[in-house]
Amino acid sequence: MSTVSNQLAAFIHGTTIDGLRPDIVELAKTRVLDAIATALTSRGLPVPAPKLATAFVRGNTGSSTVIGSRSRVPAIDAALVNATLINGSSLDDFLEKSHPAAVVVPAAMAVAEEQDASGADFLVSVVAGYELVGRAYMGAPGMLPRFRATGVAGAIGAAAAAGKAFKLGEAALMSALGYAAMFASGFGEGFHAGTMEVKFNVGWAARSGVSAARLAYLGGTASPSVFEGKSGFFRAFGGNVDHVAAATQGLGERFLISDTIYKEYPVCIFVQTLMYLAGDLVKRHKLDAAQITRVSVLAPKDTFENPGFQNVAPYANPLQAHTSASFCTAAALLGKPVAEHAFYHKTTDPEVLALAAKVELLPPSGDKERVVVSVVCGGKTYEIEAPQMDMLRPTTNKVVEKFRRLAEPSLGRATDEVLDVVMGLDRIRHIGELTHLLQLDND
Known part of the structure; x- marks a missing residue:
């Protein structure tokens, strides 16, 4: 009998740029554009989590870009810092109780850059990541309010995005999801106190997803029944398996990225x-x-x-x-x-x-x-x-307007160039054509 993990892995593996409708590809581009804008905004704000994340990885060297910086660090570190940047401005998007851009885009971008992937491959990784963020929550909605969905479901989405960027096979993707399910964590007490761990939790979910995919890439294995098993993810975080069917229902027929909403105000x-x-x-x-x-x-x-x-x-x-x-x-x-x-x-x-x-x-x-x-x-x-x-449904025009408003103070004359590259990601051969434009002198 096929497990939830089997079905999700088959979906991730089988999703290609040619198999995606043009409107889904367009949505993925706008999600990347919005994430870059919110990350660049955070660099100019007195928000502590990105600064802590940057200090945490300082001295590490690798091939993945930290948005708005000349720093290039290992993929797990870039995912961590960029996730805290995207989430730090409180302007990042939302899907099924999670902030998907903050975990998916950093994970996909970090691994895609490391693997010298194409823009099209990067976009497919983003679509897969958004789908898994939503489905991990849909299978265990009881995780709220005890746990924070972005830290829990977000780790699964980040692993899906990173695993797709690694070009993992179905068996390895199952293991990546399994490791991410094990690493998933986070609750919301910090929102009462106003402390930074709830923001850092988002970064850690992205980092955990990349780590999970890398372990699978290196040959690590995880249980194929990690979601619905007796001691699995759904029971651990949701308290039961009553919603297990929702995790795979309609998989590949209607992409959840189309349900994403966006923010205009920098609030919850x-x-x-x-x-x-x-x-x-x-x-x-x-x-x-x-x-x-x-x-x-x-x-x-x-x-x-x-x-x-x-x-x-x-x-x-x-x-x-x-x-x-x-x-x-x-x-x-x-x-x-x-x-x-x-x-x-x-x-x-x-x-x-x-x-x-x-x-x-x-x-x-x-x-x-x-x-x-x-x-x-x-x-x-x-x-x-x-x-x-x-009333929070994004359109391309709304997202482009928001991008210009938020990103221009950092990008200056390069604003239009970054916009053009992102909206043409499906046509660029190397993701580095985008990431090198985001390497600014803002350390």
């Missing part, structure tokens, strides 16, 4: 919808924030229980603030510059804190998808609702 993905709705409510009804007496927020259970969502003042650091529904909703209602990273360092803004104290987070209801924001202002009640994250 679970508060993005609230901020869009709050801002829209103010614009639509021309609300005077000074007259707001009460705000209530109703969100799905997985949103409500996400670590940091229920954070309240005092906020000791930006991470505590930009995961807090109360802080972010209040800031959006007040028309604060919520698209700017610098704003979230003003965690003691008296206007925001005063309004945040009026925000009530209602216990989740039976509606598993919708977010509702209700505001009492001037004695009248105004309400707006929408499906969670529904």
